[in-house]
Amino acid sequence: MLKRLRQRLRSLKSYQFQSMQARMLVWMMLLVLLPVLLLVGIGMTYAESRLAQNMMEDLEELTQRLQREVDLAVVAQVEDVRIFSRSPYVQGAMVDFLSVYDDRELYSMEYQDQQDRYWNYLAFYAEKHGLTDLLFVNLKGDVVYSASQSDLYGANLTHVDYSGTAIQRAFQQALWQMDSVIEVGVNGSDGFAFMASPILNQQLIGVVVLIPGPSTIRQFLTTTNDRSKQVLSVYHRDSDGGFNELFGDGHFDRGTLLSRILSAAYLGRDYSGSVNEWGDDWLISARALPALNAVVLVRREKNMALAAITDLQFSAWGVTLIILLLVFLVSRHVSGSLVAPLKDLSDNLEKIARGDRDARSQVERQDELGALAHQFNDMAHSLRSTQAQLLQSEKMASIGHLAAGVAHEINNPMSVVTSNMDTMRQYSKIYVQLVDMYDRYLKAATENDSAGYEEINRELVAFQQQEDIHFVNQDMKELLNESLEGLGRVKSIVGSLGVFSELDKSEEQVIDLNECLQFAVSQVNSQHVKVHYSIDVKQPVRFKHEQIRKAFTAIADNAIKACANEGELRVRAYQRGAKTIIEFQDSGTGIEQEHLAHIFDPFYTTRPVGEGVGLGLSIAHSIIEAHGGSIKLMSKVGKGTKVQIALPSDSHAA
Numbered sequence: 001m002l003k004r005l006r007q008r009l010r011s012l013k014s015y016q017f018q019s020m021q022a023r024m025l026v027w028m029m030l031l032v033l034l035p036v037l038l039l040v041g042i043g044m045t046y047a048e049s050r051l052a053q054n055m056m057e058d059l060e061e062l063t064q065r066l067q068r069e070v071d072l073a074v075v076a077q078v079e080d081v082r083i084f085s086r087s088p089y090v091q092g093a094m095v096d097f098l099s100v101y102d103d104r105e106l107y108s109m110e111y112q113d114q115q116d117r118y119w120n121y122l123a124f125y126a127e128k129h130g131l132t133d134l135l136f137v138n139l140k141g142d143v144v145y146s147a148s149q150s151d152l153y154g155a156n157l158t159h160v161d162y163s164g165t166a167i168q169r170a171f172q173q174a175l176w177q178m179d180s181v182i183e184v185g186v187n188g189s190d191g192f193a194f195m196a197s198p199i200l201n202q203q204l205i206g207v208v209v210l211i212p213g214p215s216t217i218r219q220f221l222t223t224t225n226d227r228s229k230q231v232l233s234v235y236h237r238d239s240d241g242g243f244n245e246l247f248g249d250g251h252f253d254r255g256t257l258l259s260r261i262l263s264a265a266y267l268g269r270d271y272s273g274s275v276n277e278w279g280d281d282w283l284i285s286a287r288a289l290p291a292l293n294a295v296v297l298v299r300r301e302k303n304m305a306l307a308a309i310t311d312l313q314f315s316a317w318g319v320t321l322i323i324l325l326l327v328f329l330v331s332r333h334v335s336g337s338l339v340a341p342l343k344d345l346s347d348n349l350e351k352i353a354r355g356d357r358d359a360r361s362q363v364e365r366q367d368e369l370g371a372l373a374h375q376f377n378d379m380a381h382s383l384r385s386t387q388a389q390l391l392q393s394e395k396m397a398s399i400g401h402l403a404a405g406v407a408h409e410i411n412n413p414m415s416v417v418t419s420n421m422d423t424m425r426q427y428s429k430i431y432v433q434l435v436d437m438y439d440r441y442l443k444a445a446t447e448n449d450s451a452g453y454e455e456i457n458r459e460l461v462a463f464q465q466q467e468d469i470h471f472v473n474q475d476m477k478e479l480l481n482e483s484l485e486g487l488g489r490v491k492s493i494v495g496s497l498g499v500f501s502e503l504d505k506s507e508e509q510v511i512d513l514n515e516c517l518q519f520a521v522s523q524v525n526s527q528h529v530k531v532h533y534s535i536d537v538k539q540p541v542r543f544k545h546e547q548i549r550k551a552f553t554a555i556a557d558n559a560i561k562a563c564a565n566e567g568e569l570r571v572r573a574y575q576r577g578a579k580t581i582i583e584f585q586d587s588g589t590g591i592e593q594e595h596l597a598h599i600f601d602p603f604y605t606t607r608p609v610g611e612g613v614g615l616g617l618s619i620a621h622s623i624i625e626a627h628g629g630s631i632k633l634m635s636k637v638g639k640g641t642k643v644q645i646a647l648p649s650d651s652h653a654a
Contacts, residue, residue, distance in 0.1 A: 036320070036323070037320065040316050040317070040320055043316070044312070044316060047312060052274075052283065052302075055283050055300065056272045056273070056283060056285065059272060059283060059284070059285035059298050059299075059300060060270070060272050060285050060287075062232075062285070062298050063270075063285045063286070063287040063296055063298050064287065066232070066287075066296055066298070067287055067288075067289060067296065070289050070291055070292065070296070071289075071290070071291045074182055074291035074292060075291065077182065077195060077212075078180045078181065078182055078195060078197075079180070080129075081180045081182075081195045081196070081197045081208070081210055082179070082180040082197050084125070084197070084208065084210070085180065085197035085198065085199050085200075085208045086200070089121065090199060090208060091199055091200070091201045091205075093114075093118045093122070093136070093145075094136055094199045094201070094205055094206050094208070095201060095205065096114050096117070096118075097111075097114055097118075097136055097144045097145050098138055098144060098205060098206065100114050101138065101142070101144040115145070118145075122134055122145075122147050123147055126147045126148070126210075129210070129212070130212060130213050131147070131210055131211060131212055131213065132148065132150075132192075132211045132212065132213045133146055133147055133148045133150050133152065133209075133210075133211045134146070134147035134148075134208070134209075134210055134211070135147075135152060135208070135209040135210075135211070136199075136206060136207075136208055137157060137171055137206055137207045137208075137209060138205075138206045139175070139204065139205070139206060139207075140156065140158070141156045141157040141158035141159070141171065142154070142155075142156050142157075143155050143156075143157065144206075152167075157171045158171075164239045165185060166183040166184055166185025166192060166193075166194050167183070167185070167192075167194045167209065167211075169183045169194075170182070170183040170194035170195065170196040170209060171196055171207055171209065173196065174196035174197055174198050174207045174209075175198060175204070175207060178198055178204070179197070179198070180195065180196065180197035180198075181195070181196055181197075182194070182195045182196075182291065182292065183196075183293065184234075184236055184246060184292050184293065184294055185236065192211060192212075193211070193212050193292075194209055194210075194211055195209070195210045195211075195212070196208065196209045196210075230298065230299070230300040230301075231298070231299050231300075232296065232297075232298050233245050233246075233248060233250060233296070233297050233298075233299075234246045234289065234292065234294050234295070234296050234297075235250070235252070235262055235294060235295045235296075235297060236292075236293070236294045236295075237262075237263075237266060237293075237294070237295075240253075240254060241254035241259075241263075242254045242259055243258075243259055243262045243263075243295070246294065257275060257277075258275065258277060261275075261284075261286055262286055262295045262297065264286075265286035265287055265288050265295045265297075266288055266294075266295050267288075268288055270285070270286065270287045270288075271284070271285070271286045272284070272285045272286075274302060278299075280301055280302070280303070281301075281302040281303065282299045282300065282301055282302055283299065283300050283301075283302050284297060284298065284299040284300075285297070285298050285299075286298075341365060341372075348360065360377055416482055416483070417482075417483045417487060420479040420480075420482055420483045421483070423475070423479055424476060424479050424480075427472050427475070427476055427479075430469075430472055431472075433463065434463070434469070437456060437459060437460055437463065440452075440456050441453070441456045441457070441460065444456055508542045508543060508544050509542065509543070509544075509545050510540045510541070510542050511540060511541060511542070511543055511545050511548070512540055513535060513537050513540070513541050513573055513580075513582075514533070514535040514537075514573075516543075516545070516548065516549055516552065517533065517535065517552055517571050517573065517582070518533065519549065520549050520552035520553040520556055521552075521553075521556045521560075521569070521571065523553050523556075524553065524556050524557045524560050525560070528563070528565045528566065528567070529560050529563045529566075529567045529568065529569050529586075530566070530567070530568045530569070531568075531569045531570075531571065532568065532569070532570045532571070533571050533572075534570070534571070534572040534573070534574075535571075535572075535573045536572075536573065536574040536575070537573050537574065537575060537580060541580060541647075543627060543647075544623075544626075544627070547623045547626070547627075548623060548627065550619065550620075550623065551619065551620035551623040551624055551645075552582075552620075554617060554619055554620045555584050555617070555620050555643050555645075556569070556571075556584060558617060559584050559585075559586035559588065559641065559643070560586070561588075562586055562588030562589055562590075562640075562641060563586050563587060563588040564588070564589070567586065567587050567588060568586070568587045569584065569585070569586045569587075570583070570584075570585045570586075571583070571584055572585070576646075578648065579646045579647065579648065580646070580647045580648075581644065581645070581646055582644075582645040582647070583642060583643070583644050583645070584642070584643045585640065585641070585642040585643075586640050586641055586642075587639075587640045588640050588641060589637070589638065589640075590635045590636050590637040590638055590639055590640055590641055591633075591635040591637070591641055592637060593637075596633065596635065599617055599633055600617050600618055600621040600631075600633075601618060624645055624647070627647055627648075628647070628648045629645060629646050629647035629648060630645075630646045631643065631644070631645050631646075632644050
């Protein structure tokens with residue numbers, strides 16, 4: 001794709017500006033799209049807001065209208081009940097049923113006669129008005145008549161079984177208010193209304209209760225519009241503070257969002273807004289129905305309600321998308337003319353960073369980017385001319401640093417040797433005098449010169465007492481040993497330095513990493529340390545065999561010498577992505593934190609004098625880096641040390 005882009009850009013050479021300012025003008029022109037997008041977004045948001053507001057106003061108007069209609073309908077129904085209860089025929093029937101009920105049983109012949117007497121009128125009235133049942137209840141709450149002979153026949157509405165029910169509330173409210181009332185309640189998934197009115201015959205004698213059929217109430221109070229997904233429901237408050245849906249199975253526990261909304265509407269604070277319930281987003285309006293002591297809730301699915309704005313959004317964003325596509329094509333050409341030169345410069349900078357000092361920019365332009373490309377080429381030329389000087393300076397600095405270390409390390413043992421040589425030179429004068437006396441002694445003994453023999457003998461005794469020949473002999477041995485030891489240390493340092501001069505001389509060869517590691521560890525005295533190997537490198541690898549072995553040996557030597565008796569050394573090798581990882585982990589004493597920063601410095605050692613020159617890890621570090629790898633050391637005092645070597649996978653043999 002980048003190649004095709006470059007080809008297209010080369011074909012657009014005629015579409016070139018003479019300065020960056022011209023290109024910036026193009027971008028400023030393109031920024032005109034921002035107000036367009038902003039206006040489209042604001043317009044869509046405003047349209048959606050207005051449509052949602054209109055929908056909410058429609059829902060509010062619907063709930064208001066429903067409230068008025070329900071009030072009118074309930075008032076009419078309650079008035080019918082009031083008129084019915086004041087009918088002389090009903091009053092007479094109540095008196096007759098009470099008289100028989102008080103003196104006889106419900107199923108006596110006299111009671112049956114009274115039922116037959118009033119049956120036609122009361123049953124016809126119940127059927128005409130779509131009633132489920134028509135009840136006469138005495139002042140004690142006993143149902144003395146049931147038009148449908150339901151389970152309520154003979155029941156007592158004040159009994160605990162009817163506690164909190166709508167029929168009990170209707171009965172009690174009719175007695176307390178001495179007027180007709182209506183109460184609603186829920187029975188399973190159906191809702192029931194109970195209309196009650198006191199029966200007066202010069203005095204209060206009972207209550208008539210009318211129970212309309214649920215289908216009649218449901219038809220009036222519950223409607224669903226499938227097209228707009230609009231649902232109208234009535235909720236009644238239960239004794240626990242929650243709300244149950246009349247003519248449905250909806251229920252909201254106390255404390256839920258819908259329960260709080262319905263409670264507020266129940267107390268007269270109407271609510272209109274959006275909620276996420278019933279598995280979707282809905283626009284709702286809730287309003288109290290005082291006539292039913294309930295709350296009406298009208299809801300409309302938000303997505304369906306806002307379908308018009310959705311269609312408008314699709315159209316608007318479709319046009320906007322086409323504009324954006326055109327703008328994108330233009331922007332790609334314009335930005336490409338800016339990015340391509342910068343990409344060329346970036347690629348050439350990466351080449352220089354990788355060591356390719358011959359990199360050169362091919363950008364040929366007449367604007368600021370062209371001037372930058374020319375400056376880059378000049379810089380690359382200057383960099384090439386100074387590279388040799390820089391490398392030479394770095395080599396000299398490295399040699400100077402190493403020479404300083406060598407001079408310091410060699411100076412110490414050579415100072416001891418020089419000092420010892422001065423002392424031994426003085427001792428040699430004593431030995432010369434002693435040899436001279438010995439020659440004179442032998443001459444006197446040969447010539448039988450007793451006088452000379454005695455004199456020489458006295459001189460020898462005096463000389464021996466004066467110079468302490470025994471001490472000179474003993475000290476001479478120690479001076480020779482110290483001098484030899486110092487010269488041996490110098491020889492070791494010089495031999496170790498030879499490794500640095502061989503880093504670039506030897507050739508890589510295929511080796512068995514397992515065999516190489518075991519051989520390197522075997523070169524170190526490890527009898528008191530248990531060595532464990534875990535080599536998971538299946539294929540042979542290609543390294544400079546002698547150098548890599550010396551690096552492994554130096555690391556293993558440091559690890560083993562750090563272990564006390566019965567210590568452990570774990571040698572592990574495995575593949576990790578593009579790297580071959582070799583780890584040496586010992587259970588030794590660990591390394592103090594202040595020593596870790598200098599652990600790879602030449603001649604840096606924490607061992608006693610004579611146990612090392614401090615070049616082992618420095619040599620290992622140089623060898624690993626010469627192979628293109630890295631080495632790091634982790635240590636904790638008292639726990640041990642782990643040296644991890646990472647070598648590139650391109651060293652693997654094919």
